[in-house]
Amino acid sequence: xxxxxxxxxxxxxxxxxxxxxxxxxxxxxxxxxxxxxxxxxxxxxxxxxxxxxxxxxxxxxxxxxxxxxxxxxxxxxxxxxxxxxxxxxxxxxxxxxxxxxxxxxxxxxxxxxxxxxxxxxxxxxxxxxxxxxxxxxxxxxxxxxxxxxxxxxxxxxxxxxxxxxxxxxxxxxxxxxxxxxxxxxxxxxxxxxxxxxxxxxxxxxxxxxxxxxxxxxxxxxxxxxxxxxxxxxxxxxxxxxxxxxxxxxxxxxxxxxxxxxxxxxxxxxxxxxxxxxxxxxxxxxxxxxxxxxxxxxxxxxxxxxxxxxxxxxxxxxxxxxxxxxxxxxxxxxxxxxxxxxxxxxxxxxxxxxxxxxxxxxxxxxxxxxxxxxxxxxxxxxxxxxxxxxxxxxxxxxxxxxxxxxxxxxxxxxxxxxxxxxxxxxxxxxxxxxxxxxxxxxxxxxxxxxxxxxxxxxxxxxxxxxxxxxxxxxxxxxxxxxxxxxxxxxxxxxxxxxxxxxxxxxxxxxxxxxxxxxxxxxxxxxxxxxxxxxxxxxxxxxxxxxxxxxxxxxxxxxxxxxxxxxxxxxxxxxxxxxxxxxxxxxxxxxxxxxxxxxxxxxxxxxxxxxxx
Amino acid sequence: xxxxxxxxxxxxxxxxxxxxxxxxxxxxxxxxxxxxxxxxxxxxxxxxxxxxxxxxxxxxxxxxxxxxxxxxxxxxxxxxxxxxxxxxxxxxxxxxxxxxxxxxxxxxxxxxxxxxxxxxxxxxxxxxxxxxxxxxxxxxxxxxxxxxxxxxxxxxxxxxxxxxxxxxxxxxxxxxxxxxxxxxxxxxxxxxxxxxxxxxxxxxxxxxxxxxxxxxxxxxxxxxxxxxxxxxxxxxxxxxxxxxxxxxxxxxxxxxxxxxxxxxxxxxxxxxxxxxxxxxxxxxxxxxxxxxxxxxxxxxxxxxxxxxxxxxxxxxxxxxxxxxxxxxxxxxxxxxxxxxxxxxxxxxxxx
Numbered sequence: 001x002x003x004x005x006x007x008x009x010x011x012x013x014x015x016x017x018x019x020x021x022x023x024x025x026x027x028x029x030x031x032x033x034x035x036x037x038x039x040x041x042x043x044x045x046x047x048x049x050x051x052x053x054x055x056x057x058x059x060x061x062x063x064x065x066x067x068x069x070x071x072x073x074x075x076x077x078x079x080x081x082x083x084x085x086x087x088x089x090x091x092x093x094x095x096x097x098x099x100x101x102x103x104x105x106x107x108x109x110x111x112x113x114x115x116x117x118x119x120x121x122x123x124x125x126x127x128x129x130x131x132x133x134x135x136x137x138x139x140x141x142x143x144x145x146x147x148x149x150x151x152x153x154x155x156x157x158x159x160x161x162x163x164x165x166x167x168x169x170x171x172x173x174x175x176x177x178x179x180x181x182x183x184x185x186x187x188x189x190x191x192x193x194x195x196x197x198x199x200x201x202x203x204x205x206x207x208x209x210x211x212x213x214x215x216x217x218x219x220x221x222x223x224x225x226x227x228x229x230x231x232x233x234x235x236x237x238x239x240x241x242x243x244x245x246x247x248x249x250x251x252x253x254x255x256x257x258x259x260x261x262x263x264x265x266x267x268x269x270x271x272x273x274x275x276x277x278x279x280x281x282x283x284x285x286x287x288x289x290x291x292x293x294x295x296x297x298x299x300x301x302x303x304x305x306x307x308x309x310x311x312x313x314x315x316x317x318x319x320x321x322x323x324x325x326x327x328x329x330x331x332x333x334x335x336x337x338x339x340x341x342x343x344x345x346x347x348x349x350x351x352x353x354x355x356x357x358x359x360x361x362x363x364x365x366x367x368x369x370x371x372x373x374x375x376x377x378x379x380x381x382x383x384x385x386x387x388x389x390x391x392x393x394x395x396x397x398x399x400x401x402x403x404x405x406x407x408x409x410x411x412x413x414x415x416x417x418x419x420x421x422x423x424x425x426x427x428x429x430x431x432x433x434x435x436x437x438x439x440x441x442x443x444x445x446x447x448x449x450x451x452x453x454x455x456x457x458x459x460x461x462x463x464x465x466x467x468x469x470x471x472x473x474x475x476x477x478x479x480x481x482x483x484x485x486x487x488x489x490x491x492x493x494x495x496x497x498x499x500x501x502x503x504x505x506x507x508x509x510x511x512x513x514x515x516x517x518x519x520x521x522x523x524x525x526x527x528x529x530x531x532x533x534x535x536x537x538x539x540x541x542x543x544x545x546x547x548x549x550x551x552x553x554x555x556x557x558x559x560x561x562x563x564x565x566x567x568x569x570x571x572x573x574x575x576x577x578x579x580x581x582x583x584x585x586x587x588x589x590x591x592x593x594x595x596x597x598x599x600x601x602x603x604x605x606x607x608x609x610x611x
Numbered sequence: 612x613x614x615x616x617x618x619x620x621x622x623x624x625x626x627x628x629x630x631x632x633x634x635x636x637x638x639x640x641x642x643x644x645x646x647x648x649x650x651x652x653x654x655x656x657x658x659x660x661x662x663x664x665x666x667x668x669x670x671x672x673x674x675x676x677x678x679x680x681x682x683x684x685x686x687x688x689x690x691x692x693x694x695x696x697x698x699x700x701x702x703x704x705x706x707x708x709x710x711x712x713x714x715x716x717x718x719x720x721x722x723x724x725x726x727x728x729x730x731x732x733x734x735x736x737x738x739x740x741x742x743x744x745x746x747x748x749x750x751x752x753x754x755x756x757x758x759x760x761x762x763x764x765x766x767x768x769x770x771x772x773x774x775x776x777x778x779x780x781x782x783x784x785x786x787x788x789x790x791x792x793x794x795x796x797x798x799x800x801x802x803x804x805x806x807x808x809x810x811x812x813x814x815x816x817x818x819x820x821x822x823x824x825x826x827x828x829x830x831x832x833x834x835x836x837x838x839x840x841x842x843x844x845x846x847x848x849x850x851x852x853x854x855x856x857x858x859x860x861x862x863x864x865x866x867x868x869x870x871x872x873x874x875x876x877x878x879x880x881x882x883x884x885x886x887x888x889x890x891x892x893x894x895x896x897x898x899x900x901x902x903x904x905x906x907x908x909x910x911x912x913x914x915x916x917x918x919x920x921x922x923x924x925x926x927x928x929x930x931x932x933x934x935x936x937x938x939x940x941x942x943x944x945x946x947x948x949x950x951x952x953x954x955x956x957x958x959x960x961x962x
Contacts, residue, residue: 455615461615463620465618465619518647518830518834518842518843519842520648520801520802520828520842521655521801521802522647524655525651525652525654528619529620529621530625549622550624552624566846576622578618578620580615580618582615585646586646586651587646588645588646588647588648589647
């Protein structure tokens with residue numbers, strides 16, 4: 001045999017990489033970058049295909065099962081899936097996953113008959129949920145159909161938590177929130193709303209089988225600067241102010257507004273101000289524009305509404321005249337990087353900047369606050385005042401008390417709260433049924449060939465060349481007049497279809513069967529992204545460098561298969577695979593097949609609860 | 612056998628050659644051959660060779676006859692000239708085109724049916740005339756388009772997919788090319804691009820009739836046990852006489868080898884073919900010895916591959932005919948029809 005005479009590395013056969021274990025659910029799950037990145041592991045490509053097929057209700061239900069609030073998240077999610085999207089590595093921008101979720105929610109039929117029902121016969125276990133935000137509502141949704149008695153506590157008169165109080169109505173209409181909160185309250189938890197919980201001990205004394213704390217991070221950080229006290233009438237804490245706007249307690253703001261802070265709350269504050277009479281609204285941020293915590297699209301939306309963002313300005317002093325705020329003094333700073341690349345902001349030496357204003361909104365961060373949890377209630381707190389919470393089970397040092405959402409690990413966002421809720425519900429169910437909370441039910445995994453004919457697949461493998469579609473907005477002259485008018489109009493069905501077609505169907509996996517392969521090279525020749533190589537084995541590092549196209553993205557796995565007749569290995573770099581199925585179409589022996597990988601994370605009640 | 616066009620997305624790290632083209636710029640239409648066809652691998656090897664040699668696609672003319680192999684010019688070098696001729700008549704068309712415009716690179720793509728049966732005479736005469744070309748046969752030993760009858764290159768004793776045995780003697784295209792005076796002769800295998808790509812590059816740089824016989828398994832009709840043109844059989848019986856690197860100029864040579872282990876052959880355009888000897892006694896510049904060697908190994912059931920013969924100083928048809936340096940298609944009416952007086956002068960030479 002001299003076939004490898006020219007393939008020098010094959011001559012120095014080393015043990016090299018072992019064949020990829022595709023029976024480990026994590027392997028193919030990681031290939032579905034969006035699903036892997038989603039804290040709730042929503043099967044994204046699965047529902048995007050349903051949207052393309054016009055099956056909006058089905059797409060909604062796939063979402064609802066995983067993330068509980070598709071209509072809310074389709075408008076407000078922080079979208080960890082989108083930076084992960086493979087499309088973003090192949091062309092300029094990822095699939096508009098978040099806004100497609102909204103397409104499903106907007107176009108679905110009445111789905112109420114598909115929702116789980118609470119059984120008439122209760123199982124006798126009583127669970128308290130403190131706070132009626134996304135984390136607690138998720139726990140309620142997961143546990144009520146299993147027969148648990150659930151009691152929801154919240155200081156506000158309506159359930160919804162921060163989704164209701166902090167997210168402005170022009171981003172999230174109340175009808176959408178009411179509908180999706182309603183799907184959970186329809187399961188009839190006991191509602192104790194409008195009254196703040198003052199004592200954990202009192203809650204525990206009621207004899208609940210478990211207590212879940214999902215009270216969020218309700219305290220907006222203050223800025224103690226000279227003049228703060230004197231001008232306090234016109235200086236507002238961002239989240240509290242948003243909440244007052246939300247409940248209609250505040251309907252006006254001054255003409256000139258300065259918003260301090262660079263996160264998403266700051267963006268909500270400035271945009272709300274524009275709608276409540278603010279004409280000259282500015283955002284002032286300590287850091288540079290790129291390092292701001294706000295999502296890029298939220299910055300973009302603010303600027304579209306005529307709100308400038310000033311960077312590298314640190315607030316120094318509030319100026320006032322007889323108790324009336326007149327402006328803010330800022331120190332100019334610049335970014336300096338030390339040898340390790342760590343950034344620090346140092347004074348630039350330029351003169352201070354003075355900006356006049358009538359009102360200031362402080363949106364410089366949120367904090368957790370648990371004044372109501374007695375320190376002798378068996379719940380350990382760390383030196384930062386945060387409870388000690390297990391990252392998998394969400395259990396605190398009191399085995400009956402669980403934490404989730406912002407209350408558990410500090411401020412994150414809705415989709416994390418949902419993920420925590422699902423996890424905590426599993427733990428609560430395990431604990432109440434006398435099982436070990438550390439014993440986690442496995443996910444439901446399905447891997448199935450999509451072959452329908454010689455070059456026919458059950459998914460559309462013709463790759464769309466379209467660039468990301470833009471979501472239409474209400475014109476500013478209308479949007480800025482009404483704080484409740486939804487500013488984003490969402491994709492219509494036609495654009496929704498076209499955007500859905502941009503999805504690469506990364507869940508349809510390229511599955512390789514070495515014993516069928518005759519090493520004809522057809523797959524290597526046809527692959528548009530040069531993902532496939534047949535070569536001698538080697539260490540991963542060395543192998544990555546000598547593939548048909550070098551595999552430089554170390555976060556993406558190599559799919560390695562040995563057992564070929566020539567002794568070589570098949571190596572596929574997962575990084576840029578289009579999942580177009582051309583390798584499988586070109587394969588004469590069926591060694592390549594396109595198989596749909598569907599993973600549903602476990603929820604309370606076991607992995608097959610939905611089946 | 613896909614009907615979809617290949618997505619336009621390409622690997623961001625795909626390198627560009629000196630012309631600013633990526634390998635994918637040398638692709639053609641999507642292949643309609645059977646999945647796994649060896650011919651598609653040969654198309655990929657051609658794409659790689661032209662890309663690596665920085666050849667502008669418009670400088671290439673692809674000519675072919677009839678058959679699966681002759682369809683393939685549609686699947687590579689989509690920006691090149693092409694002529695899909697009558698069955699077995701590609702060599703004549705290629706000869707004519709070469710006479711009219713000597714400046715193009717001529718690529719004749721044929722198969723065992725097109726060149727060893729109906730076009731056998733054309734093949735031999737084209738080679739013996741010394742037409743400057745790269746002539747490639749994509750040799751699978753069967754008539755694939757008509758469902759797998761033995762072709763003229765099928766080995767005696769080999770089995771058809773339907774179970775029949777071939778009793779006829781095979782035509783050895785490599786042997787015929789050597790006999791007819793091809794000045795570069797190679798044999799390779801579609802499943803070994805490491806060998807095939809440099810061989811094609813050497814043939815493109817060669818200024819004379821270059822012939823490469825590429826064994827290209829027919830996955831649909833000739834890839835079963837009993838076939839001598841299957842992937843498994845070829846891999847088991849492949850005896851490479853050498854491996855080669857094609858080096859465009861001496862300036863690029865940076866590695867020195869121990870004397871005797873490599874043989875550098877310089878072609879007239881300055882390019883170097885560096886042969887790594889695998890069979891020590893094999894001398895690819897000795898035509899008669901090469902023919903003997905091939906026959907002996909064929910008797911043993913082995914398939915000798917690699918660069919089998921090379922004349923580093925070939926002459927081509929235009930040299931034999933003493934044609935003008937300017938391509939005929941660039942000459943004006945005045946030069947081509949010099950008038951009655953010039954004709955009289957020529958005629959007088961023969962009186």
